[in-house]
Amino acid sequence: GAGVSQSPSNKVTEKGKDVELRCDPISGHTALYWYRQSLGQGLEFLIYFQGNSAPDKSGLPSDRFSAERTGGSVSTLTIQRTQQEDSAVYLCASSTSLSAKTNEQFFGPGTRLTVL
Amino acid sequence: AQTVTQSQPEMSVQEAETVTLSCTYDTSESDYYLFWYKQPPSRQMILVIRQEAYKQQNATENRFSVNFQKAAKSFSLKISDSQLGDAAMYFCAYRTRANSKLTFGKGITLSVRP
Numbered sequence: 001g002a003g004v005s006q007s008p009s010n011k012v013t014e015k016g017k018d019v020e021l022r023c024d025p026i027s028g029h030t031a032l033y034w035y036r037q038s039l040g041q042g043l044e045f046l047i048y049f050q051g052n053s054a055p056d057k058s059g060l061p062s063d064r065f066s067a068e069r070t071g072g073s074v075s076t077l078t079i080q081r082t083q084q085e086d087s088a089v090y091l092c093a094s095s096t097s098l099s100a101k102t103n104e105q106f107f108g109p110g111t112r113l114t115v116l
Numbered sequence: 117a118q119t120v121t122q123s124q125p126e127m128s129v130q131e132a133e134t135v136t137l138s139c140t141y142d143t144s145e146s147d148y149y150l151f152w153y154k155q156p157p158s159r160q161m162i163l164v165i166r167q168e169a170y171k172q173q174n175a176t177e178n179r180f181s182v183n184f185q186k187a188a189k190s191f192s193l194k195i196s197d198s199q200l201g202d203a204a205m206y207f208c209a210y211r212t213r214a215n216s217k218l219t220f221g222k223g224i225t226l227s228v229r230p
Binding site for chain 2: 031033035042043044045048056059089091093095103104105106107108109110112
């Protein structure tokens with residue numbers, strides 16, 4: 001596709017369940033980022049992929065959060081044993097390699113996660 | 117640690133008028149980028165304008181311009197001839213040249229009065 005896509009658009013789950021959020025970056029973009037947007041915390045960085053490896057996962061809030069990227073393309077963010085404080089919009093972005101001059105990040109529309 | 121501060125949670129502007137959104141940041145780095153992103157109700161973040169710290173000239177993109185004061189660590193966005201479509205949440209963001217993750221401010225909600 002032309003832009004970054006994310007699925008599902010909205011997800012409602014019960015506390016304690018696991019959820020998977022998917023991100024399809026722009027074709028050819030080697031870098032992929034996950035951010036979380038919540039009312040209390042604003043926009044926070046979660047994890048960054050360069051290819052299939054994650055050199056910076058410093059923003060993952062707990063060990064319930066994990067992410068992977070396969071084939072240098074699609075990424076999945078998994079949240080285990082969801083808690084109500086996990087409710088937020090999860091945004092994915094992609095960009096060309098870090099060496100590119102401006103490394104502009106292109107964002108997807110996000111997944112709104114609601115934990116009941 | 118780098119921080120980005122947007123102290124105004126909301127602003128309102130009359131259509132066709134000019135509005136300035138404020139942003140300050142704190143960093144010990146000398147080589148970095150600053151950005152303004154727009155987030156409409158669709159949630160999709162759109163890059164409005166970027167500024168490279170080593171450039172003294174303020175960036176401009178059509179009706180959007182910035183006032184970059186490096187010594188004061190200030191990066192404000194000026195929107196001229198405001199349009200109804202400019203109504204959105206605006207985020208100021210920062211990254212270093214070496215580290216690609218973005219650090220965002222809390223955002224400001226801009227409304228445009230017809």
